[in-house]
Amino acid sequence: MSTTAVVKKNTYFDSVSLMSVSTRANQLPDVEQAFVAMGTEMNKGVLSNLGLLTADLRAAGTGDLMIVVEAGEGADQAALLAEVEALLVQKAPGASGADTVTYRTVDSAARGIPGANLAIVAVNGAYAGREARKALENGLHVMVFSDNVPVEEEVRLKQLAHSKGLFMMGPDCGTAIINNVALCFGNAVRPGTVGVVAASGTGAQEVSVRIHALGAGISQLIGTGGRDLSEQVGGIMMIDGIRALAADPGTSVIVLVSKPPAPAVQDKVLAEIADAGKPVVVYFVGGSEEAVTAAGGHFAASTQDAALQAVRLGSDSHAAVEELAAKQVDEVCARLAPEQRYVRGLFCGGTLCDESMYALLEVSDNVWSNIQKDPERRLAAAVPVSGTPSSTSATTTSPTAARTR
Structure with a gap:
């Protein structure tokens, strides 16, 4: 196995493009592993965990492009590197032709x-x-x-x-669906009457696909960015999003999704529920059911619960929705073996990891993770599964290796 690493100074590509390039690069003959990403600390951390971080890569700046190619013995590394670099400038199939105007x-x-x-x-x-x-x-x-x-x-x-x-x-902001058009990372979900405002991309995607699986659809999905409900930003866009969906005739139910917001900002956001004039389902990870209920909202304990309540509130066929949800749970349970002792998770979405950890903590305090607040149950980076404690409880982990932005 041989490895080639190159840093291209002041060469910027967005992470959507780079993930596509990395996927195609890993499909090239003789390539064992290819990594194409910007020189952010997060991406350098991934390379470090993989044992591929060289001194040149460590010195890369956030505006520098890192290309790492790991190939089998005897492979022509120079040729492989050239093929990977060529992918950066290749147009996707069906891309616009010469008559397209490019604006600078x-x-x-x-x-x-x-x-x-x-x-x-x-x-x-x-x-x-x-x-x-x-x-x-x-x-x-x-x-x-x-x-x-x-x-x-x-x-x-x-x-x-x-x-x-x-x-x-x-x-x-990684995902949005505006007027049935998916932007950046968008899921193929049917149009419908459930509107979503989310400060979590993966949380929004999970809610939207679960709504789709329950037979309903999305009117609008408005992403705010993960910091919107922080004390500094104050929920500006989530509040504007609620008001927009409240005025939208195509939206009958509103769903709010976020990691734990700043308490004062949560109060501001929940105060909008009374004026919305429509049912509002609130899924704030680890949030307060009492606060949501007092504001007139419908508290959700998970993405699945948020989707189920939204569909139920927007449908007259409550029994059918409940039956479908129960069937989905039964299908998952049927795949479990009686001798199984652990729940282990590997997540590329922070909200999904948080949600899983909070759910598991409700049934056991013996939950190990690299995001655990309890330092005694915090997993270090690159700890093998066999190195985790031997117990009958659950283990969840969310490494940054899957994040490329």
């Missing part, structure tokens, strides 16, 4: 595309705020896929968007 600035695109009303920003975080501001100033809703945007800049952008009656989804 947000301003020129806004002028050149009549009727455009939304911009997706996926550039280096150092420049994302500037481009988002240009889009807002041109009257465009914005979805900022980029991360590493200072929270102070996020607040300024969201305040500007609010003042203009626009959405500023993000930063670090």
Whole structure:
């Protein structure tokens, strides 16, 4: 086995493109493992865990592209590296031809595309705020896929968007479904009457696919970015999202999804429920049922519970929904063997890991994880499964290796 690592300075690609490139690179003949990602600390941590972090890769900056190719003995490393680099500039099948106009600035695109009303920003975080501001100033809703945007800049952008009656989804907003069009990471779910506002991408995706599995569909799915319910940001976009869905004739039920919000921000968000005029299901991981109920909302204890309640509230066929949900649970249980002793999880979504851990903690305190608040039950990085405690309780882990942004 031989490994080649290259750092391409000041070469930025968004993580959606790089995940596609990595997938195709790993399918090349003779490639044992390929890793193509920006030089963020998170990605360097992944390489370190894999034993592939060289001194050159460690020195890479957030605007530098890292390419690592691990190949079998005798493989032509130079040729393989050239093939991987070629993938970075290949157009996807069905990509636009020579008659397509390429706009170099947000301003020129806004002028050149009549009727455009939304911009997706996926550039280096150092420049994302500037481009988002240009889009807002041109009257465009914005979805900022980029991360590493200072929270102070996020607040300024969201305040500007609010003042203009626009959405500023993000930063670090990975998914949305607007008018039945999936943006960035979007799931193939049917149209329907359930609207979702979420400060968690994976949480929003999980709720949407569970709603689909229960026979209902999504009217709008508005991502806010993971920091929206922090004390600094104050829930600006979640509140605007609730109000927009409340006014949307195509939405009959609203679902809110977030990791634990700041207490004061949670109170502000829940205060919107009374004026929504529609049922509002609230799934805040580890949230307070008492607070949600007091505000007039419907408390959900999990993504499945949130989906089930949303579908139930928007349907006259309660019995059919309950029967389908019970059938899904039975199908999972049927796959379990009597001798099974452990629950082990490997997650690429923080919300899903949090949700699983909280659910398991309700039945046992012997839950081990790399996100455990109890230091005595915290898993260190790269601990093999065989190294975890021998017990009959559950184990859950959420390594950062699956995160590439």
